[in-house]
Structure formats: C-alpha cells, structure tokens
Amino acid sequence: MSVKISVKGEVVTAYLGGELDHHSAREMREAIDTAVELNIPTLLIMDFSQVSFMDSSGIGLVMGRFRNLQRTGAALHVTGTSPQITKVMKLAGIGRLAKMDLGGFEIENDK
Amino acid sequence: MKTINKFTMTMESCSANEYFARAAVAAFVTQLDPTLEELNDIKTAVSEAVTNCIVHAYKNSIGKIYITVEIFPDNLIKIKIRDKGCGIPDVEKAMEPLYTTVGGERAGLGFAVMQSFTDHISVRSVIGKGTTVTLNKKLELRVKCNA
Ligand SMILES: Nc1ncnc2c1ncn2[C@@H]1O[C@H](COP(=O)(O)OP(=O)(O)OP(=O)(O)O)[C@@H](O)[C@H]1O
Numbered sequence A: 001m002s003v004k005i006s007v008k009g010e011v012v013t014a015y016l017g018g019e020l021d022h023h024s025a026r027e028m029r030e031a032i033d034t035a036v037e038l039n040i041p042t043l044l045i046m047d048f049s050q051v052s053f054m055d056s057s058g059i060g061l062v063m064g065r066f067r068n069l070q071r072t073g074a075a076l077h078v079t080g081t082s083p084q085i086t087k088v089m090k091l092a093g094i095g096r097l098a099k100m101d102l103g104g105f106e107i108e109n110d111k
Numbered sequence B: 001m002k003t004i005n006k007f008t009m010t011m012e013s014c015s016a017n018e019y020f021a022r023a024a025v026a027a028f029v030t031q032l033d034p035t036l037e038e039l040n041d042i043k044t045a046v047s048e049a050v051t052n053c054i055v056h057a058y059k060n061s062i063g064k065i066y067i068t069v070e071i072f073p074d075n076l077i078k079i080k081i082r083d084k085g086c087g088i089p090d091v092e093k094a095m096e097p098l099y100t101t102v103g104g105e106r107a108g109l110g111f112a113v114m115q116s117f118t119d120h121i122s123v124r125s126v127i128g129k130g131t132t133v134t135l136n137k138k139l140e141l142r143v144k145c146n147a
C-alpha cells in the first residue's frame, strides 16, 4: 500500500498503490485529507493506476472524499482504474449516487 | 454432493489479515485454473465478508474468523466465512444496497458486492452468537485447446 501526493497549482493528485481495503484505506484517507485541507484545491485527482485490488472500502474512500470536496465545490477525478476496480465502482453506481459522470469516472461537482 | 477438496483456516480478526484471507482463498482456488476475472470476483467477495467480521462482528474486540473453502464437482466452489460476533438483527435489511450501521467511510455495499460477484449468497445470523456467510461460485468450464 502506498500513497503519494503531488500538488500543482490548484490541483492535488493522489497516486494510490497496492491493494485498497479497509486496512489500507485509513492511511490513504489521512494523506489525502491533509493535502486537501492544506491546499484547498479546485480539483482532486485520485490516480488508481498502481492499485491492484479494491473492495467496497475503496468506494467509501472515493465517496468520503467527494463529500468533503462538496464544501468548496471542488471537482474529483478518478483515473486509471483496472477492470476489477471499474467493476466495483460500477456496482456502486458511482454515476447514480451523486452527481457523477461515469465516463472514465470524471466526477464533477455542481459548482 | 461429493467434496473434491477442502481447506479450513482460523484467524484473528485483525485488519492486517484482510489481505491474507483473500490471498489464501485465491491461492487455494487457483488449482481449478480460474480466469483472472473469476479469481478477482472471489477475492473481492471474500474481502467483503472478512472485513465485515472485523468491522462489525467484533467491533471493539478481537475474535476468531473461520473460513472454509470446499470444491465440488463441475468447478463449484463453496466459501463459508463465520464469526462468533454480535450478529445481525435484520439480515434482509442489512443486505440492502447502501444500508450501513457505520456512517462516514463505509458505503454499505459489502453485501451488494458479494451478491453480484458470486452466484449465490446465504447469510445466517443469530444475535449475540454470530454470523455465517456462505458464498457459492461456479467457474466456467473452459474448452481445452490442444493447439
Ligand atoms: N459479520 C457481521 N456481523 C455483524 N453485523 C454485520 C456483519 N456483516 C454485516 N453486518 C451489518 O450489515 C451492514 C451492511 O453490511 P455491508 O457489508 O453491506 O455494508 P458495510 O460493511 O456497512 O459497508 P461497506 O461494506 O460498503 O464498507 C453493516 O453495516 C453491519 O451493520
């Protein structure tokens, strides 16, 4: 499990790696939330390209970040999801749950 | 039905074991030569059931998780995940998508994932005694290619 944060202007990117489950989600969550609080981005990118496995804990991670970003109206993009991760995300109906557009998981906020 | 092979393990409900549990079940099932997608489905469903034991059944304590995997003829796999935790008051309600008793970081989708990633799920639970989740999955029989 790993998480690397990069900040470029108003964009925070979280590069996640390894297997994302209830055990590993906590560290990822803390790293992302700290970076978001510090930088108040207009866009958060969660890059899953190095994540080899994810269960519903990953949905909780994405949904939780989405809720937090709604305070400032920032957008959330989820990128690099493998077929296994895409399958879990689709099941969660990410597009239906919140104002999320499933095409490549570009999750935009209203404002 | 005749059991062809069987594997049992018991472990503590530490979150570090979530990875171990799904990896161990996947390694056992590999003898049936599953597709990558089938293997991922099984790993994901097992991860959900085991995580529920850790997060819900033994909320503020550590208890034992019992896992049994049985292989039957025609590539039928039966996975049993049992805890002796708090039990579920209303199983039907608990299985509804988005239902969770822990707000915040949990999506309430564990049972929905188990349901759609396997062929059959049954849940037996007694309050104060524990919960048993049984997952069935039949692997596709693949045409052998001799070329
Ligand atoms: N083994 C268990 N023992 C006691 N209660 C359980 C058990 N498994 C599930 N539950 C109850 O059923 C509810 C729904 O479980 P489910 O896995 O669908 O969602 P969740 O665990 O709350 O969230 P998620 O799995 O998306 O992280 C849980 O919130 C919990 O109250």
Ligand SMILES: [Mg+2]
Residues within 6 Å of the ligand: A056, B048, B051, B052, B109, B110, B111
């Ligand atoms: Mg769950």
